[in-house]
Amino acid sequence: MQIRDLPYPDPGEPDVRSGPRFLFWLGRNQLPGQLKSLAWGLLHQCGIAGLPLAVGFAVQAVIDRSGSRLALSGALMVLLGAVIAAGDTMLHRTAVTNWITAAARVQQLLARKTAELGSALTRQVAAGEVVAVSTGDVEKIGWFVEAVSRFTAAATALLIICTGLVLYLPSLGMVVALAMPVLALSVLPLLSRATARADIQREKAGRATELASDTVAGLRVLRGIGGEELFLGRYRRASQEVREAAVRSARMWSLISGIQVLLPGLLLIGVVCYGARLAADGRIGVGQLVTVYSAVAMLLYPLRHFEEIAMAYSFSRPSAKRAARVLALERTSYEITAGGTPSGDLFDPASGLLAPAGLLTAVVCGDPDAAGRLAERLGGHPATEDRTPSVLLGGVALDELPLDTARTAVLVQDKDPVLLSGTLRQLLDVPSSGTVSAGAALAAAECADVLQALAQASVETGADPMDTRITERGRSLSGGQRQRLALARSLVTDPEALVLDEPTSAVDSHTEASIAQGVKRLREGRTTVVLTSSPLLLDHADRVVFVHEGAVAAVGPHRELLHHDPLYRAVVTRETEDAPALVQPSGAPPAGAEPTEDARRAFAEIEESA
Numbered sequence: 001m002q003i004r005d006l007p008y009p010d011p012g013e014p015d016v017r018s019g020p021r022f023l024f025w026l027g028r029n030q031l032p033g034q035l036k037s038l039a040w041g042l043l044h045q046c047g048i049a050g051l052p053l054a055v056g057f058a059v060q061a062v063i064d065r066s067g068s069r070l071a072l073s074g075a076l077m078v079l080l081g082a083v084i085a086a087g088d089t090m091l092h093r094t095a096v097t098n099w100i101t102a103a104a105r106v107q108q109l110l111a112r113k114t115a116e117l118g119s120a121l122t123r124q125v126a127a128g129e130v131v132a133v134s135t136g137d138v139e140k141i142g143w144f145v146e147a148v149s150r151f152t153a154a155a156t157a158l159l160i161i162c163t164g165l166v167l168y169l170p171s172l173g174m175v176v177a178l179a180m181p182v183l184a185l186s187v188l189p190l191l192s193r194a195t196a197r198a199d200i201q202r203e204k205a206g207r208a209t210e211l212a213s214d215t216v217a218g219l220r221v222l223r224g225i226g227g228e229e230l231f232l233g234r235y236r237r238a239s240q241e242v243r244e245a246a247v248r249s250a251r252m253w254s255l256i257s258g259i260q261v262l263l264p265g266l267l268l269i270g271v272v273c274y275g276a277r278l279a280a281d282g283r284i285g286v287g288q289l290v291t292v293y294s295a296v297a298m299l300l301y302p303l304r305h306f307e308e309i310a311m312a313y314s315f316s317r318p319s320a321k322r323a324a325r326v327l328a329l330e331r332t333s334y335e336i337t338a339g340g341t342p343s344g345d346l347f348d349p350a351s352g353l354l355a356p357a358g359l360l361t362a363v364v365c366g367d368p369d370a371a372g373r374l375a376e377r378l379g380g381h382p383a384t385e386d387r388t389p390s391v392l393l394g395g396v397a398l399d400e401l402p403l404d405t406a407r408t409a410v411l412v413q414d415k416d417p418v419l420l421s422g423t424l425r426q427l428l429d430v431p432s433s434g435t436v437s438a439g440a441a442l443a444a445a446e447c448a449d450v451l452q453a454l455a456q457a458s459v460e461t462g463a464d465p466m467d468t469r470i471t472e473r474g475r476s477l478s479g480g481q482r483q484r485l486a487l488a489r490s491l492v493t494d495p496e497a498l499v500l501d502e503p504t505s506a507v508d509s510h511t512e513a514s515i516a517q518g519v520k521r522l523r524e525g526r527t528t529v530v531l532t533s534s535p536l537l538l539d540h541a542d543r544v545v546f547v548h549e550g551a552v553a554a555v556g557p558h559r560e561l562l563h564h565d566p567l568y569r570a571v572v573t574r575e576t577e578d579a580p581a582l583v584q585p586s587g588a589p590p591a592g593a594e595p596t597e598d599a600r601r602a603f604a605e606i607e608e609s610a
Helices: 019-029 031-063 067-124 127-168 170-185 188-217 219-225 228-280 286-327 368-378 403-409 438-444 448-457 479-493 509-522 535-540 558-564 566-573 597-609
Strands: 346-348 353-355 360-365 410-413 497-501 527-531 543-548 551-556
Touching: 019 031, 019 067, 019 127, 019 286, 031 067, 031 127, 031 286, 067 127, 067 286, 067 403, 127 170, 127 188, 127 286, 170 228, 170 286, 188 228, 188 286, 228 286, 346 368, 353 368, 353 527, 353 543, 360 368, 360 535, 360 566, 368 410, 368 497, 368 527, 368 543, 403 410, 410 479, 438 448, 438 479, 438 509, 448 479, 479 497, 479 509, 509 527, 509 535, 535 558, 535 566, 543 558, 543 566, 551 558, 551 566, 558 566
Parallel strands: 360 527, 360 543, 410 497, 497 527
Antiparallel strands: 346 353, 543 551
8 A cells, every 4th residue: 555545445444452452453454565664674774784794894805905805895885885775765665654554544444433423422432532542643553553664674684683693703793692682672671661651641641632622622611601710720730740741751761762772882892892802812803803893883773673662562552542442432223123214203402302203394593503503413413512412313312323324314405515416317316215206306396497407408409307417516507406406316315304404595485385395295204304484484384493592492383483473573584673774765675684585585586597
């Protein structure tokens, strides 16, 4: 997998039984990239390991006054330099690719789980923890995955160098070979402490992130009750705890780093002293001493990877544990009846809105934005900061249903539905119950003129308008035509509960009245909720619910509410409390007043005729 090929077609099913198991699963799925990185890492490390041998040959050639061997040694150094440069370049390239692709896989898994759980996610885990996992934790997990291949290459190179030294010069090679395991494992007793301190730091950092996220989400409420300073103080204390934990963790890691420098340095001094005595006694040559010295000095580079892999694992393990915990979350499963989806009344606990099963319920909201939020909540798509109980369909919470079942049970058409490019037949080819045909849906949505316009737009005479292509987002159609096609698409699906947010705001009054009759006739016996303030739609509804300031304020037939509820009447008829200050021309609205319903209809009719 290359970076240009992202995202993954399928990120796979992760092993979320524990953090280490998740890391192992992730590394196994990155195996091709790991092998590439390992190969280039071995080339790079072996190139470095060969340099001491070339330097030793060159020194011995100078001592022996052999120009040919000196030239050969120089050529070998140039070749090894090219190998090191190529290996290092490609190692860095493949390592970064492994890092990014591993992080991208985790992010895709988290995005898929978020979409699957919907609003149930923040009910099972804090929003701050989800933020921490999808940002900093993903980076640390990717770091460990890419570090594994470099560590493997370094360990292999270390083994090759020690074996080569034993074969090249047993007297010094055995000393180095015996010392290497001690150097590599010398920090092992300290790793448990370092890991524990790193875990504490990550835990405190996660809590601080959760606190910050929750504070920002509830900032409006905090300002209302004057609690900003209280939560600011809490976050200040949490951040100081994170700083102190980070300093304690850094002290331990600095001690480990110091040991990784001190012990190889002592080994180097010991090898030089012992080698110098052997060279003085004539038991080894100067070139051999230089070769062994250079090899031991070069061993410091692969030894650093032991420290890095230990640090990467200690940092990534708690991150992987948190990621596995989020990815292991599941929606509560309910046994669904043979009908396939739950049925019954649609009820929103937050507002008190009840849409009885099988009826057409119209909902009037004075605030269009509040109406949009209510429509999203009815469909099981609440805002991220919305912590209210889930909407119930037949007494079953939508966010506790399997995702496919919840989406099949309740369909929401928002104010600005999108038409994808393709033929009309493809537009209406959506998952559905099969009860409502495309022709019946088009007729109920009053799309006869749309079919005529599509037939005229077709290049073939007498072509079926169902096979005529619709441009991207339906730009070749008017706003009213797009809105009616989107309504027909929603009607074809025939969900148990259909929520329509201002479905006729761009059509003229005559067409709107026909649509109201068609929708009521086609949806008979099915639950339908229409959020609108249009009197024509309200008059055809079985019941009207007036929602004011987020709660149900009145329920009843449209005409009864119109006569007995002044606030409802003001919203539906666009009445204003104050009379206009200046005398306006006859038939003209007051200056600065909102366009009347008749004016809106006139604009729609003009657009339709255009």
